[in-house]
Amino acid sequence: MIFPRNPRYKYASEIADSLLEHLETISFPIDPLEIIHKYKWGVITYSELARENSISIQTVAKACQSNDAYVTFDEESETYTIAYNDTVFSRNRIRFTLMHEIGHILLNHLIDFDETILTRNSLTADKYKILENETNHFARNVLAPVYAVKQLPTISENHVSSFFGLTPIAAKVRIQLLQQDWINKSLQSNLLITKFKAIIFDTLNMKICGSCYCKFSLPNSKYCPICGSKKLLKRGYRIMKYEGYSLDNNGKALICPRCNNEDIHAKGEYCPVCGLMLVNRCTGYKFIDSSYEDESVPCGTIVPGYARCCHICGCSTTYYESGILPAWDEKGSHSLPNHTSTSRLVIVPNRETKVVNSNVVEISDDDLPF
Ligand SMILES: [Zn+2]
Ligand SMILES: [Zn+2]
Ligand SMILES: [Zn+2]
Ligand SMILES: [Zn+2]
Incomplete structure (x- = not known):
């Protein structure tokens, strides 16, 4: 050549x-x-x-x-x-x-x-x-x-x-x-x-929990969605996987996590067979002891199918309260029986991007750029 x-x-x-x-x-x-x-x-x-x-x-x-x-x-x-x-x-x-x-x-x-x-x-x-x-x-x-x-x-x-x-x-x-x-x-x-x-x-929002070692990528997170800890790190050496349920783009389960009913109506947030709330969202209940916090109003955030805890306000989630997601340190927390997934969040907000324009192109590529 x-x-x-x-x-x-x-x-x-x-x-x-x-x-x-x-x-x-x-x-x-x-x-x-x-x-x-x-x-x-x-x-x-x-x-x-x-x-x-x-x-x-x-x-x-x-x-x-x-x-x-x-x-x-x-x-x-x-x-x-x-x-x-x-x-x-x-x-x-x-x-x-x-x-x-x-x-x-x-x-x-x-x-x-x-x-x-x-x-x-x-x-x-x-x-x-x-x-x-x-x-x-x-x-x-x-x-x-x-x-x-x-x-x-x-x-x-x-x-x-x-x-x-x-x-x-x-x-x-x-x-x-x-x-x-x-x-x-x-x-x-x-x-x-x-x-x-x-x-x-994903990379910008990536955090690793310093308590349960799960890795997640959620915007504006202050709490771990698995264990509720506030000890969130940017990088970590240990990573644990906690499973959850697959959700559609509106945060609703694809198959009912409790009765496995697949015939889920397009509208409605409850399973027509067993009545389970199919959308996983923040409940406003204290995550640790499930008592209602007087001053806390449910923030209503729709959370991923694996979230036991709301990553925004630290309250528990509907899936956790209804018992279909076990506590992170309970047996079975690492593998759920059906149609599970460790999928990440589906809602991507629009963000303004500031691009710093660099017009000066004089640097040479000759040597290794160290
Ligand atoms: Zn955690
Ligand atoms: Zn059901
Ligand atoms: Zn919340
Ligand atoms: Zn070379």
Whole structure:
């Protein structure tokens, strides 16, 4: 293949978007190791290489001419292997580095240009720079896609860095190249914009309960919808799943949770067979002891099918009061018998999005943006 004279940004955008389109689940920050495992590429750390060869990490880095990572292609077995320096201090730097190497693979650099390993010395400086620019463009637009960034309520370095898991410098470059990447966005990006709306909403509202360790994504939540705790965290290491019932867009059960009646009238909120209230909503009763709080008026919020507690005011829910959802610490709370789901909220409010326009596009893509 003829070596391109300039970086093919449109091509890199297309490959980035088709990768994002094919990932079943996306949550930010994106984990490149999941992608590597999905494609069944080999992966090895510098620590492993150092141990296997009884040499230091520095020697490994020197031998492969990169302190961060490299990718090799074995022509015989047609397999790729990515080696990366796991001792690098910043997890976000490792994230970008791995996505960069994935870029070399998916952009077909090693096959099209007949390289078994891409290093500074294996190509002329100009050619190396072109491939590096393409793959940095790819990595940036997978980790922090331009149309995802544009949907954030505010676009600041801090916010972009923590939301997408980028180093502060990579976040800065991300913001500065917004305009340029928008111009080079792929044809299929229109489809992805809708997909990303939901993902961004989920990520922005994502919380983990510090008491029962459930993970949920509900706007303006002050209380855990499972156990009522106010100890809500942004990130957590342990995640527990508590099941609930599948609801339609109006918050009404698809099948009666109590009698399994499927013939539920389009109108009416009660099951015509057993009389159960089919909509799960805030009752205004105290969550802990079910006594009525004088001063509390039911806020009426319609809550997800798994909510025992209203995430807005901390009162109990109709499903919890009618006994079809057991308390979170009771037996059976993790698996309900019928038509259950751990589905997330369906109501997505309209939000104003402030896009900070960045007209200054002078930063170069030449080096890894750390
Ligand atoms: Zn590279
Ligand atoms: Zn909880
Ligand atoms: Zn019923
Ligand atoms: Zn409420």
